[in-house]
Amino acid sequence: MAFLDLDGLRFHVQRLAPGDGGPPAATAVLLHGLLTDSLASHYFTLAPALAAAGVEVLMYDQRGHGRSERPADGYRLDDFVDDLAGLLDRLAPDGPVQLVGNSFGGTVAYGLAARRPDRVAGILAIESEPASPAWAEKLDGILRRAEAELADESALAWVAAERGAHTARLARSAGRLLAGTSLARDIPASTLPTPAELGTIGCPVLAVYGTESDLAEQAARLEALLPRCRSAFVPGQEHSVLVEAPDTVLDLTLAWLREHGARLRGPAARAGQDLHGSLR
The missing domain is CATH 3.40.50.1820 (Alpha/Beta hydrolase fold, catalytic domain)
Known part of the structure; x- marks a missing residue:
């Protein structure tokens, strides 16, 4: 490392x-x-x-x-x-x-x-x-949904039950990333190449x-x-x-x-x- x-x-x-x-x-x-x-x-x-x-x-x-x-x-x-x-x-x-x-x-x-x-x-x-503008709009929707769902303990419990403990750990880490940073707002607001x-x-x-x-x-x-x-x-x-x-x-x-x-x-x-x- x-x-x-x-x-x-x-x-x-x-x-x-x-x-x-x-x-x-x-x-x-x-x-x-x-x-x-x-x-x-x-x-x-x-x-x-x-x-x-x-x-x-x-x-x-x-x-x-x-x-x-x-x-x-x-x-x-x-x-x-x-x-x-x-x-x-x-x-x-x-x-x-x-x-x-x-x-x-x-x-x-x-x-x-x-x-x-x-x-x-x-x-x-x-x-x-x-x-692209379509990419930014799509990411905005995906990140907003993820931000809400990964803050929901019942959703995380479902991930653990259906996808296993490893996937649940990744989901929790992603939830902390979204809750503790501006990522969900920054990416859709990116300057886009023409x-x-x-x-x-x-x-x-x-x-x-x-x-x-x-x-x-x-x-x-x-x-x-x-x-x-x-x-x-x-x-x-x-x-x-x-x-x-x-x-x-x-x-x-x-x-x-x-x-x-x-x-x-x-x-x-x-x-x-x-x-x-x-x-x-």
Whole structure:
């Protein structure tokens, strides 16, 4: 475990070197989602296998989440993008990095690519979308409902009974985050990039969706907006693709890295070699 101070906030950061001790085939920065998420969702899915394939992996708990510091305010999208830019400036990976963002983590990745294209070699966005007025309106509704429901002891008891103690602990932590910070109000009030600004994102993008997710319907619009965007669909999955189908997401990630020049190594490197046909 390591901690890094960025602009007065303490962040929990994990860095996995290539498993064979060789030079990195690529650097991947793994970005998690909101509320119940943390870098643990990547640590127990993608991260070890990517490192075993020769990839340098960076991941961190976003502000307010996991073991990172939880300020009372400062949760607009630009704050999260600032954190990512500061992390990359401090750790100085060699050249542009691949950003792998789950849910809100993908939104942060799009934000950095629009602001600092020199830092981003590519984006793999899992069940995610760039910030937009529709995104802000949707997040406003989701966060307001979560704020009310996670303050209700009967709702938390239902989570414990139906989803187990671990999920209940995550829900309680999310409730404390919402009750003790301005996150639920800050994110919907974020400064939003314009379609023209998003259209300048010139790096390759792979957008991964569950076929049963409501986000899947945006695939064609995103491909029209971003000049180098393609889509991949995981059958039978909803929003929790990373957790519910980690092997498929890993295979897609390895295939994506290989396609964009990473000379992967080790047994894990063979995964995903035949998946290019699943990319639209």
